[in-house]
Amino acid sequence: MLIGSEPELGRATRAAVGPAGEPDHDARTRDRVLAAVSERGPITAAQIADDLGLTPPGVRRHLDQLLADGAVESRERTTGKRGRGRPAREWVVTEVGHDALPTHYDSMAVEAVRFLRQTAGDDAIQSFAQARATRLEERYAAEVDTAGTDPAERVEALVTALRRDGYAATVRPVGDRGLPGVQLCQGHCPVQHVAHEVPELCEAEAEAFSRLVGAHVQRLATLAQGDHVCTTFIPTSTPTERATR
Known part of the structure; x- marks a missing residue:
């Protein structure tokens, strides 16, 4: 839906998602991870890491915090090739996460x-x-x-x-x-x-x-x-x- 525009995703996200007092760099990175899930979800942590130039463990740490905040949720991947071990998890933004992104009264x-x-x-x-x-x-x-x-x-x-x-x-x-x-x-x-x-x-x-x-x-x-x-x-x-x- 299109009414108005607000491209600066991080401005609202930092105020609504993430623990208080965390380093600003971490908050900005978490904003980028949330924006990537919003833009490309369902998406895996490995794909986010590749897109943003981050390490998969670092992305998973931010996803864990976003999950704890209720901003994202994960589900078992149902498409693509499956290797050995646990199936990959895909991430999407929840209603709480969308509320943390910019809104308009x-x-x-x-x-x-x-x-x-x-x-x-x-x-x-x-x-x-x-x-x-x-x-x-x-x-x-x-x-x-x-x-x-x-x-x-x-x-x-x-x-x-x-x-x-x-x-x-x-x-x-x-x-x-x-x-x-x-x-x-x-x-x-x-x-x-x-x-x-x-x-x-x-x-x-x-x-x-x-x-x-x-x-x-x-x-x-x-x-x-x-x-x-x-x-x-x-x-x-x-x-x-x-x-x-």
């Missing part, structure tokens, strides 16, 4: 949209969601258009824009669905509690993505509904004609 925003729905009805909420999506589309259109007409290239441009605004966005190729495509993943939603109250926001955002990349998209998961990442499948084999804005 959730309580007031939720009250506002509830009031809007109660006083003006569902049509007003839908209009609000569409207006937000239109502004999103207008904000990114020029940058995405520089990527040309190929949906895959347009997705890459969109991901770059989303990452710049602090949404921990990544793109992952997928080829096991019978249709070539990519998954656009958003590992952080600053307003996921508002989106939980107003799912129309997620729907309108997906429609904006469809128009921006020039392909029909399918929203597979959202943070607002309890998933660990917002995931959108975008086919890359048969681009559609973009709607006229």
Whole structure:
């Protein structure tokens, strides 16, 4: 979900996660580990270490602290090759962890949209969601258009824009669905509690993505509904004609 932006993950995280009085270097490193889990989860400690240039034992120490704080959780890895010994654990961010990442006055925003729905009805909420999506589309259109007409290239441009605004966005190729495509993943939603109250926001955002990349998209998961990442499948084999804005 996209409303506002706050790219500095560590600023809020240090205030909410980690023991008091720890060295600032440790706190900053823990911020980076939490951000990596948010961006790429499910992810193993070894993958985090490789991404951040840290040692696996050091990463596990930070993960243990984040686990103790309730900011992350682990589960047995279910994909990829399994060697001897204990199966690798994969890590994802919990609701507590997302709360430690930047948010935008959730309580007031939720009250506002509830009031809007109660006083003006569902049509007003839908209009609000569409207006937000239109502004999103207008904000990114020029940058995405520089990527040309190929949906895959347009997705890459969109991901770059989303990452710049602090949404921990990544793109992952997928080829096991019978249709070539990519998954656009958003590992952080600053307003996921508002989106939980107003799912129309997620729907309108997906429609904006469809128009921006020039392909029909399918929203597979959202943070607002309890998933660990917002995931959108975008086919890359048969681009559609973009709607006229």
